[in-house]
Amino acid sequence: MAQTNVDRRLRVRMAPSPTGPLHIGTARTSLYNYLTARHDGGTFVLRIEDTDVARSTTEFERDIIEGLHWLGISWDEGPQVAGGEDIGQFGPYRQSQRLDRYAAEAQRLLDARLAYRCYCTSDELEAVRHAQERNHEAPRYNGRCRSLTAEERAAFEAAGRRGAIRFEVKPEPVRWDDKVRGEVEFDNALLGDFVIVRADGSPLYNFTAVVDDAAMQIGDVIRGEDHISNTPKQIALYQALGYELPRFAHIPLILNPDRTKMSKRKSQTSIDAYREQGYLPEALVNFLAFLGWSPGTEEEIFSLDELAARFELTKVHKGGAIFDIDRLDHLNGVYIRSLTDEQLALRLRPYLPDAATDETVLRVVPLVRERLVRLGDIGDLVAFLFETDATIASWYDGELLLPKKRDAADVASALTVVRDDLEHLTDADWSSDVLDSRCRALAER
RNA sequence: GCCCCCAUCGUCUAGAGGCCUAGGACGCCACCCUUUCAAGGUGGAGAUCAGGGGUUCGAAUCCCCUUGGGGGCACCA
Secondary structure, three states: OOOOOOOHHHEEEEOOOOOOOOEHHHHHHHHHHHHHHHHHOOEEEEOEOOOOOOOOOHHHHHHHHHHHHHHOOOOOEEOOOOOOOOEOOOOOOEHHHOHHHHHHHHHHHHHOOOEEEEOOOHHHHHHHHHHHHHOOOOOOOOOOOOOOOHHHHHHHHHOOOOOEEEEOOOOOEEEEEEOOOEEEEEEHHHOOOEEEEOOOOOEOHHHHHHHHHHHOOOOEEEEEHHHOOOHHHHHHHHHHHOOOOOEEEEEOOEEOOOOOEOOOOOOOOEHHHHHHHOOOHHHHHHHHHOOOOOOOOOOOOOOHHHHHHHOOHHHOOOOOEEOOHHHHHHHHHHHHHOOOHHHHHHHHHHHOOOOOOHHHHHHHHHHHHHHOOOHHHHHHHOHHHHOOOHHHHHHHHHHHHOOOOOOHHHHHHHHHHHHHHHHOOOHHHHOHHHHHHHHHHHHHO
16 A cells, blocks of 8 residues: 555545435535635545444435535545546545454454453443433443453353444543634543444444544544544544544534524435525535635625635634525525526526426526526426416417517516416416416406 | 533624724615516614623733533444
């Protein structure tokens, strides 16, 4: 493994877990990593953390990769896609393909007596936890298997138990200089020995992240604030394994309106959902970038490249930011209005019936541009004009939408009335007689 | 319960001791433009900088406490 001329100070990484569709928070963290790399001329690595076999799927992995691409976020090193090969000299970039490395490192820890086999069952562990809770103690592993004799271990193994591997935490204070938070200190004496490899042999997050970040020469670990309490554990692991420590930066969380961590239950968290509604990636990126960062000026419209030129980790806030959909809507409108007719027509295409000709779409664009908040809103505005129903098509298309004698303002006006009118329609109103008369009346206005 | 973190208009934020009687944007309210709705323009309401102590000639900015909020405490990531 010849790894030459790698400046780890300029290497950052995003390590999503494919256990769900691309999440807003993952997208924002990816963006901050990407911007940091681009700003400093560094390298951005994508690594797939799929060690949780039960929850990880290739569909989610594809969704995440596609979502990042859609946002315009690209990486310099990452897993192979579509039958290609891994890109980069530190691959493979999928943790499920690096199992031998974790096993080797775990063995190294075992041999050095910095980790040990634990044969406790989940029931036993739970019982201990409950007892600790009753005594108002911090729930943590009590170290029962820490000093098992060879005989005791053999007995467990003979009984068919395959122990998990626990890392022995040294009870000492750990501190690091966080790029966004400054000095952070934590007393590892409060920690229990934690599991790094399950009884079934599969490695766990805190362990794999450290092994890989070190192997991939990551110099700056930029991740969400929810990982801040993993950091002391990981630092201990870095030290035990003899790796050079990276720098850490914990960025603020994106919040629900009630200021709790943004969640699926309370907010729309999947990038796909925003994409489907017709938010432009440019708008989403611009919006996301400002959730926890600002250039320090009053400018607020930035392209990805402009963001990369201005972005600095040191200007990232410590406090979380509420995801304000009104603001996203506003930004989206700004970006929609900045598009040329042709560009907007192209983007609108997926939201209109196939029956609509390119020419028709192009003619609709100037009429709707000023009032489109999301591309998907085009459906509410004019999609019905292209229904196959002959009556609707002829009336709206011929008399209303594209009238020979009327100008664009007239048409826009009519469209709005039609839209408002439609909101009050009941199912019974959808007979062609009723529609016909409505259309006739509207056309005469 | 234990540990860690955070704190400027409703929201996103500017602010790194005097430029702040706290600026911008979103949202909201008026008015203008407009046959309507938008878009655009102009103006307005909206934060005693969570509260209390210090430090200093001077604090939103530094320190401490309180309060409030959040995150984490898995053989998830």
